[in-house]
Amino acid sequence: xxxxxxxxxxxxxxxxxxxxxxxxxxxxxxxxxxxxxxxxxxxxxxxxxxxxxxxxxxxxxxxxxxxxxxxxxxxxxxxxxxxxxxxxxxxxxxxxxxxxxxxxxxxxxxxxxxxxxxxxxxxxxxxxxxxxxxxxxxxxxxxxxxxxxxxxxxxxxxxxxxxxxxxxxxxxxxxxxxxxxxxxxxxxxxxxxxxxxxxxxxxxxxxxxxxxxxxxxxxxxxxxxxxxxxxxxxxxxxxxxxxxxxxxxx
Amino acid sequence: xxxxxxxxxxxxxxxxxxxxxxxxxxxxxxxxxxxxxxxxxxxxxxxxxxxxxxxxxxxxxxxxxxxxxxxxxxxxxxxxxxxxxxxxxxxxxxxxxxxxxxxxxxxxxxxxxxxxxxxxxxxxxxxxxxxxxxxxxxxxxxxxxxxxxxxxxxxxxxxxxxxxxxxxxxxxxxxxxxxxxxxxxxxxxxxxxxxxxxxxxx
Ligand SMILES: Cc1cc2nc3c(=O)[nH]c(=O)nc-3n(C[C@H](O)[C@H](O)[C@H](O)COP(=O)(O)OP(=O)(O)OC[C@H]3O[C@@H](n4cnc5c(N)ncnc54)[C@H](O)[C@@H]3O)c2cc1C
Numbered sequence: 001x002x003x004x005x006x007x008x009x010x011x012x013x014x015x016x017x018x019x020x021x022x023x024x025x026x027x028x029x030x031x032x033x034x035x036x037x038x039x040x041x042x043x044x045x046x047x048x049x050x051x052x053x054x055x056x057x058x059x060x061x062x063x064x065x066x067x068x069x070x071x072x073x074x075x076x077x078x079x080x081x082x083x084x085x086x087x088x089x090x091x092x093x094x095x096x097x098x099x100x101x102x103x104x105x106x107x108x109x110x111x112x113x114x115x116x117x118x119x120x121x122x123x124x125x126x127x128x129x130x131x132x133x134x135x136x137x138x139x140x141x142x143x144x145x146x147x148x149x150x151x152x153x154x155x156x157x158x159x160x161x162x163x164x165x166x167x168x169x170x171x172x173x174x175x176x177x178x179x180x181x182x183x184x185x186x187x188x189x190x191x192x193x194x195x196x197x198x199x200x201x202x203x204x205x206x207x208x209x210x211x212x213x214x215x216x217x218x219x220x221x222x223x224x225x226x227x228x229x230x231x232x233x234x235x236x237x238x239x240x241x242x243x244x245x246x247x248x249x250x
Numbered sequence: 251x252x253x254x255x256x257x258x259x260x261x262x263x264x265x266x267x268x269x270x271x272x273x274x275x276x277x278x279x280x281x282x283x284x285x286x287x288x289x290x291x292x293x294x295x296x297x298x299x300x301x302x303x304x305x306x307x308x309x310x311x312x313x314x315x316x317x318x319x320x321x322x323x324x325x326x327x328x329x330x331x332x333x334x335x336x337x338x339x340x341x342x343x344x345x346x347x348x349x350x351x352x353x354x355x356x357x358x359x360x361x362x363x364x365x366x367x368x369x370x371x372x373x374x375x376x377x378x379x380x381x382x383x384x385x386x387x388x389x390x391x392x393x394x395x396x397x398x399x400x401x402x403x404x405x406x407x408x409x410x411x412x413x414x415x416x417x418x419x420x421x422x423x424x425x426x427x428x429x430x431x432x433x434x435x436x437x438x439x440x441x442x443x444x445x446x447x448x449x450x451x452x
Contacts, residue, residue, distance in 0.1 A: 011451035016253060052255040060260050061272055063330055086261040086274065094257045101255045107449065109435030110284050221281040225397055228286025238367060241286050 012104055014051065015039055017075070019099040025162040028081040029128060030092040031067065034074065034103065041072045042106030044113050044135040045216065045244075048075065051102040052090060062087040065132035065218075065244075066106065069139040075103065078162055080128035111216065111244045115145040120209045122236075123151040124227045126198075126219020129246055130162055133218055137167075141174050148209065150178045154198055154223065156185045198226050206235035218244040268325050269333050270443040276332035281397050283416065284431065288367040290417050292401045297385065298420040299351035302358050307351030311401065314385060317342045317350055322384055324407040326414075327443035338391070339405055341384030344421075348378075353423070360427040363404055363413075364420035371415050371430035372439065373406065375423065382408055385418060410441040410448070 017034040024030050042048075044066075051061045068076035081092040113121065113136040121140075123133040130153055140149055155161045161181060171179040182202055183195045193202075206212050215236055217227045224245050231241055261274075269275055292311045300306040322339040348355060361378055363371050377383065386405040387394055394400035399416025406413050412432050433439050438447040446452055 009451040012449055052258040052260070053253050054258050054260050055254050058260050058262060060258075060274065061331060090255070090258050099256050100253050102253055107436060110431075217286075221397065224281075225287060232286060238286050238288065243283060243285055245281050245283070 012107075014102045014104045017101050017103045019095050019097055019101075020074075021097060022095050025078060025164075026160050028092065029078055029162050030081075030095075031076060031078045032091055032095055033076050034101075036073060036075055036103060039073050039075060039103070040106075041070045042066050042075075044070060044139040045111045045132045046106040046108040046135075047132065048077075048103045048105035048107065050077070050087065050091075051104070052087060053102070060086050063107070064091075065135070067131045067134050067138075069135060069142045078128065078131045078134075108244075111218070111242050113139070113214070113216065115140070115143050115147075117214060118147065119240075120148040120211060120213040121150070122204065122209070122213040122215045123149065123153075124203065124215065124217040124219075124231075125151065125153045126223030126227070127155060127160070127246075128162065129217075129219030129223065129244070131218075132244060133216055134163055134167075136216065137170060137177065140177070141170055146176055148176045148178075148213075149174075150180070150204060150209075150213075152180045152182065152203060154182045154184060154202075154219070157183055158188055198223065198230065200230050200233065203227065203230050203234055206237075212237065212240060215241045216244075217241060219246065221245045266335070268335055270327055270446070272446050272448075273327055273331055273333040273443065276334050279334065279398065280328065280330070280332060282328060282330060282412065283397075284369060285367055287396050288417055289396065290366050290401055295401050295419075297347065297351075297402070297418060298364075299348060299353045300420065300422045301353040302356070302423050302425045303354075305353055307353050309347065309351060313350065314342055314347070314387070314402070317346045320384065322386070322405065322407075324405075326407050326411050329410040329412055329437065329441070329448050333443075337389070339384065339386045340388035341386030341402075341405055343381060344378045344383040344385060344404075345381070347385055348421070355423060357425050358423035360424040362422040362424055362428055362430060363415045363418060364422060365415045366417040366419050369415060369417075369431050371413050372424075372428055372433055373409065373413055374427075374440075377406060377409065378421075382406065408442075410438075410443050412437065413441055 020035040021033040079091040383406045403416040
């Protein structure tokens, strides 16, 4: 595939964003709803750059996936607290209605899904890596797409599951959507699975689908490494696996 | 823009002049890649150099290790905002690799770098020459780990790190620039961290 560059493209603008609402999803993860006049919308799975500006003009920028289904003028983020961090503590602990910041994007042309893609979809989330995958699940429900979706979501404990009620409801009301949760540290008393890190039997093999799925894996680097290895052993084609990694190489 | 984010102070990591604008200091080594880490064994690793005229030369792992190796101490900058200072690498100067492959560079202005797994990235040939780019096989005194591009990756530390293709498998010389994988997906065609060339149009 070749693409020719014609006239120099314009830089993506920064958009002024206003916090419209915010709530805790878990004890350390918070959803922040941003009102962004002029925002063109995005594709499910893409991310934005978020820039915070102190009163003396100092700025810090970090990248966050969009959690919401594509929509013009509005964005929802979900941020996991990194205790010693610079930007996430403000978003998780400080942001409140009316606060202003800037966003730029949408960014990421590879880790994205839209309803034109005919294949079944396997989503593999580790911790806050569920955020861009949730945008895909939400978008699928919103547009009434029928491709089979299977989300495997690994969290430390049930208390660490983000979007827990919404996922429960969606899995019951959206035909073709399956959600499996697994816990690394401690699960529910009646869980059949022993808590622990991702194991081969946690991920469906390629022939568990009516056709080979597109696979999206998102989470901490170690999780993505482990999942990628298992998926390939389960017969998934490496070219069908798209990855995104958050945070350090733990 | 006249924006102030109420209640935001920031960490201000001392303003080290080695950190480009919009970047922050990272001590860990985060990983960025579009797909799963490919398993490339040293015995299977090759680097194919292709000239504008279609001529080509192939270096094996052993061929690469017959070339002079250099120790490189450098700062690296990822487009996702982290910078890491004083990292140490061992590798072979790309200039020496081009010479060993026996492929002429006449007529070439750019290079499309290929990697196992299908990833590509483009950059001007000049940026691979003059002792500014290496085929790196060691990081911090140990063999390069697979998730960081082992057995061998390109190292072009003066550009954002996605240009330093992991699992490098080929250098295709071009008479005309052509966008690589991320460059077709909205990332900048050159990627100078000091000019914050992150995305198309920056
Ligand atoms: C494409 C992309 C999408 C992302 N999407 C999201 C998202 O949807 N939600 C989200 O919460 N984050 C997301 N991140 C991570 C986010 O960009 C920041 O890295 C994170 O919020 C930490 O920023 P900070 O300023 O609070 O900490 P920093 O000041 O950047 O980091 C402080 C220290 O904490 C360490 N650290 C950084 N991240 C983590 C972590 N996750 N766990 C433990 N230690 C860490 C670092 O090594 C660093 O040394 C995404 C990152 C990328 C690259």
